Amino acid sequence: MELRHLRYFLAVAEEANFTRAAARLGIGQPPLSQQIQALERELGTPLFRRTHAGAELTEAGEAFLVEVRRVLADVERAADTARRIARGEAGRLRLGFTASAAFNPRVPRLIRDFRRQWPQVQLVLEETNTAGLLEALRNGRLDAAFIRYTPSALPAGLDLMRFPDEPMLIAVPAAHPLAQRERAPLRALAGEPFILFPRSFGSSLYDEILSVCRESGFSLQITQEAPQMSSIVNLVAAELGVSVVPASTAQMQLPGVRYLPIEGRVPLARLALATHPATRANTPVVRHLWELAHATPQVP
Incomplete structure (x- = not known):
């Protein structure tokens, strides 16, 4: 039966x-x-009674009609779904991001705009560190990810759409002497207890902060580690130390924390949208995300 x-x-x-x-x-x-x-022979029962006026359904034909309409409707829905997925109007997008990347206004705005344009696409989000995101991109578990990167060590085999570099800020407790200043050089943090995430959680930011501090003539005294930017800021508010965070983190206006622009050499937080070229070539929803990100204005 066809x-x-x-x-x-x-x-x-x-x-x-x-x-x-x-x-x-x-x-x-x-x-x-x-x-x-031929259909009636296959089913083993008449479907129509031939009359002078035409054809009437038998009882079996009437029951068969109900099911035929359902089957053909299901086939049409399946075909429509396939066409919409082929156009990138439906399907699933598996998108990863780092905890610090979520603070960058480009990230939530891009996700928001994508959902508005393609509401039938299921968005599956995963938060982890950059190393985990890169591995997930390479093994196909993620379609795209917002990652932190180092210009001198770009991930091999992936395409990056780099966003504007984000300056970093000093974060100090409100009762700290530096909190009274409008800005401060990094070397003002020499000897201060410093709060930072483990290098395994974000090697690009970690290395950038330590490198610029060394250029400023001192080494950090990391006395406390925290896995996320939100945790770091809360620990600064608890007066456990000072830190350096991406400027977008300053939207966390916690009582007891003051953010200061940095004088002199400023460490930069670098963010990019990463995809595997084959994934983007073969997955329309990923191409839509890439093109939308490319069209997003540079100014937040």
Whole structure:
């Protein structure tokens, strides 16, 4: 039994006449009658009673009609779903991000705009560190990810759309002497207890901060580690130390924390949207995200 047989049956059932059904289908009446007879033989029961006026459904034909309409509707829905997925209007997008990247206004705005343009796409989000995101991109577990990167060590085998570099700020407790200043050089943090995430959680930011501090003539005294920027800021508010954070983190206006612009050499937080070239080539929803990110204005 083929779909065309079901469509032939439906046309005859709705027209109640073989001649009109044949004209509707664009085939001859004799071949249509032969196809219906073959269908009846396959089912082992008559579907129509031939009359002078045309054709009437038997009881079995009436029951078969209900199911045929359901099957053909399911087939049409399946075909429509396939077409929408092929156009990137449906399907699933698996998107990763680092905890610090989520503070960058480009990230939530891009996710928001994507959902508005393609609401039928299921968005699956995953938060982890850059190393985990890169591994997930390479093994196909993620389609795209917002990652931190180092210009001198770009991840091999992936395409990066780099966003504007983000300056970093000093974060100090509100009661700290530096909190009274409008800005301060990094070397003002020499000897201060410093709060930072483990290097394994974000090597690019970690290395950038330590490198610029060394250029400023001192080494950090990391006395406390925290896994996320939000945790670091809360620990600064608890007066456990000072830190350096991406400027976008300053939207966390916690009581007891003051953010200061940095004088002199400023460490930079670098953010990019990363995809595997093959994934973008073969997955329309990923191409939509890439093109949308490319069209997003540079100014937050």
